[in-house]
Amino acid sequence: MSADTPRAAGTSGRKRGRWIAIATAVVVVALVVFHLFNRKQEKNVAPPQIVSVAVATNGNMPEELSELGTVTPVATVTVLPQLSGYLTEVGYQEGQDVKKGQFLAQIDPRQYEISKQQAEAQLAKDQANLDLARADLARYTQLHEQKSIAEQTYIDQKFTVEQDEAAVKADKANIAQFELDLTYCRITAPVDGRVGLRLVDPGNYVTPSSTTGIVVITTMKPTTVQFTVPQNTLSKVLDRYHTGAKLPVTIYSSDNTKQIATGSLYAINNQMATSTGTVSLRATIPNDDEALYPNEFVNVKMLVDTLSNTVLVPTPAVQTGAPGNYVFLVNADDSVSVQKITPGPSDGQFTAILSGLSAGQRVVTDGTDRLSDGAKIRIAKAGPAQAGSAATPASSSTQTSPASGRRKHGAGAAASAS
Incomplete structure (x- = not known):
């Protein structure tokens, strides 16, 4: 009995130590889990x-529309010759400002002067025939009243007078046509504006079928700017436009960094472009300083309402x-x-x-x-x-x-x- 007691005591001590170690490990694990759980909760709370x-x-x-626009001149005219002939003189400098009616070019007029003289000669001949026919008609009228000539002779003479009168009118028309041709030989500016580069030099034979023309004249001031607005905003523009309000328009440079000019809306197109769903508008610009150049791309801002x-x-x-x-x-x-x-x-x-x-x-x-x-x-x-x-x-x-x-x-x- 005495020999078994120490052995039993040792076994009991080892069991107790094992339980103490297990309990200690469980406590450590619980502390670690608790610490991690609290740390995760702290992370979920976001700081302000x-x-x-x-x-x-x-x-x-301000209720504005910002669109891209193009400077569109009031008038761009390609001066074409009205008749054929050799160009003998050019009376303008390239890039020059011209006034309506100012001399631009001259076509050789000699052929048309000769044709006019021929028409005047034919008129003199036909006028003499008309005078003779009228004198005969006056004599035949007296004889007809006296029953001294046949009725048919009197009627034929009346027709002769009418034919000669028609011939005289035709001659006068021919003369007027040749006078007009002589006017067309002297080509003048149809509008005020600035001429471009010379398209035909003196000595060339020009015809009315020419597509390039002699020169192009573009009106610089005033000018217009054409731009488009989407159909969704058109109703607001129309409401203001139909009340007679002048919608101010401001023009900026193509890079949108500099204001160039100001004007007002004056025309709205009568159709909508089905491919883009937009309507073209046009604003008039005084352009006194000629800051806007024809066909220039610009940015447009139009104040619709406030x-x-x-x-x-x-x-x-x-x-x-x-x-x-x-x-x-x-x-x-x-x-x-x-x-x-x-x-x-x-x-x-x-x-x-x-x-x-x-x-x-x-x-x-x-x-x-x-x-x-x-x-x-x-x-x-x-x-x-x-x-x-x-x-x-x-x-x-x-x-x-x-x-x-x-x-x-x-x-x-x-x-x-x-």
Whole structure:
């Protein structure tokens, strides 16, 4: 019995140690799992996003259409010869401004002068025959009244007089035609404008069938600019146009960096282009400084209307996605919510909100790419430049520069975040 007791005691000690080790391992594993679980929960709680915000304000927003246009002259005339002959003289300098009726070129007139002299000689001959026939008719009339000649002789003489009168009229018409030909030999400018490069040199034989003509004259001032508008916006233009309002048009350079001229809309085409769904419009421009050149490509901005006392927000605040058009509305608890809106016209810097937002509400302008509905935010402190931009946009009631009119959302967001 004494020998078995120490052995039993040793076995019992080993079992106890084993249970203690197992319990210790379970506690360690539990602590590790608990630590990892708490750490994962901490990661799921996103920190507030730093954003820039702006307050929706009331103001005026110009409703403009921005389109591409082409400078189209009021008149472009290709001067063609009206008759055939050798060109003997050119009376203009290339690129010269000419007035209507100014001498341009001369066709050799000698052939037509000779033809006119022949027609005048034929007229003198036919006029003499007419005078003789009238004298005979006067004598036959007396004899006819006395019943001294046959009735047929008297009637025949009347017909002879009429034939000679017709011959005289034909001769006079021929003379008038040759006089007109002589006029056509001296070619003059049909309109005021600027002549182009010389197309025919003196000594060449010209004909009316020539397609190139002698010279091209283009009216430089006033001029017009032709552009198109889509059918969806045509109704607004027509509503204003039919009331007699003059829709102002501003012309910018092809790169949209410089204002060139101003004018007004004066004509709308009577048909829509089915291939593009657009309608051509034409604006008249004084072009006194000749800054617009024929067939030049330009950018056109036409002021259709002005929305008064409408809600305005910075353009970067307006987002487009699955909900449609929306903004991130800042709540009182420093969270944001998705607010659906109906945007109106924009000048690039600000956008009019037709519905879904009221003046005084705050919207996120920068940092929207990291936001979701209900996300917590922290408003960034405004720098010196941003503090001045928090005021109501006074420029929203005037036309903006072409650069601001084409500002991208990303650029506007960067400006708000600075």
